[in-house]
Amino acid sequence: MKRSIPLKLKLTAISVCILTAMCVAFAISTIYSTNGLVQATITTPAISVDESMPAISVDESMLAITSEPSAAVTEALWQFRGTTVLVMLCLIAIGSALTYLFASRTLKPLEDLTERVQHIDIHNLDEGVSIPQTKDEAAKLAQAFQNMTEKLNLSYQVQKNFSANAAHELRTPLAAIQTQLDVFQMKPDRNAEEYTNLLQSIGESTERLSNLVKDLLTFTNEQGIGKKEPVELKPLLEETVFELEEYAATKHIEITISGKGTVLGDDSLLQRAFFNLISNAIRYNVDCGSIFIEITDDQVTIADTGIGIPDEAKSHIFDTFFCVDKSRSRELGGSGLGLAIVKSIIEKHNGYIYVKNNQPQGSIFIVGFNSNI
Ligand code: ADP
Secondary structure, three states: OOOOOOHHHHHHHHHHHHHHHHHHHHHHHHHHHHHHHHHHHHOOOOOOOOOOOOOOOOOHHHHOOOOOOOHHHHHHHHHHHHHHHHHHHHHHHHHHHHHHHHHHHHHHHHHHHHHHHHHOOOOOHHHOOOOOOOOOHHHHHHHHHHHHHHHHHHHHHHHHHHHHHHHHHHHHHHHHHHHHHHHHHHOOOOOHHHHHHHHHHHHHHHHHHHHHHHHHHHHHHOOOOOOOEEEEHHHHHHHHHHHOHHHHHHOOOEEEEEEOOEEEEOHHHHHHHHHHHHHHHHHOOOOOOEEEEEEOOOEEEEEEOOOOOOHHHOOOOOOOOOOOOHHHHHHOOOOOOHHHHHHHHHHHOOEEEEEEEOOOOOEEEEEEEOOEO
16 A cells, blocks of 8 residues: 655645745845845945035045956855855754644644544444544544544444344243243143144244334334325324224224324325324223324324323333333233334424323323424
């Protein structure tokens, strides 16, 4: 690879070139002016003779005009030229040394930053970089770099936690299948009922696994909004409720939809978000409970009469893999990704979501859109 020239040497070289050009120009102009001055001096008589002046005796030599400078003048002239060139060279040398010194000192924080950045990797992202006290561009660059590493570190930690949680969630049903198979294999005589029970519980575990993988894929593959077109909320919600009718019937839950509204967005993504919210409202509802869905111009409210959410958990329920009661959620077939997917979809629609308590019991999820039409 071609060796690069350090910035401080480049800056010094540029300064030396400029300094040399200016010094040479100054020396040439000084020497040239001095030559002219000497020439003017030797062609001017020492005393000027005027007709009106009273006659006085003047030494003829004082009136003489010579074109050649005397030996003493020539020597002084050469001495002057020599001194000028010497001073010029000294100025260039001192100027170059000072430029190098200042360039090195000014670029030192950049060199330190470069060295630090070269040693940063994914394992020491949290160590960050030191910010020089200079308040100049180098300090701003270091600060910008520090902000970037902080964001990178945060997103790396989120990814790491996400992967760990995903692995843990995947391991649970797999471990359940493995245990059931081990126990089954150890049995000496296996009857038809035991075979049926085994197949049923393996079926439940694989269904859980496949739901989890589906949610993981949805969450990780979710890109921006595919299309942005007016979406009538009432038919969309009616269709979603129709899909969940069977599930609601298992708990004898009544679902009511009122009002209407239109938002700008992607109907399939919105349907996915409302599907998760309504299926949660069924999952965490009591037997013979109810769900009220109210649509206005810029909001959809989903109120249930279920078990409700404790106040301290309200700010976490939209986090990935968060469950108020893990074993209960698992039992009910939840993956802990449903509300994280909802939040991500709603935010892509320039909207917001929050939860509050229903009276006398249950939760109310409020989904608001800023881009309604
Ligand atoms: P899960 O797949 O476990 O349901 P979600 O992300 O959909 O995951 O929900 C996160 C947690 O929020 C759930 O474990 C549950 O405790 C709580 N939750 C969500 N919706 C409701 C609701 N309508 N009523 C009560 N709790 C709810």
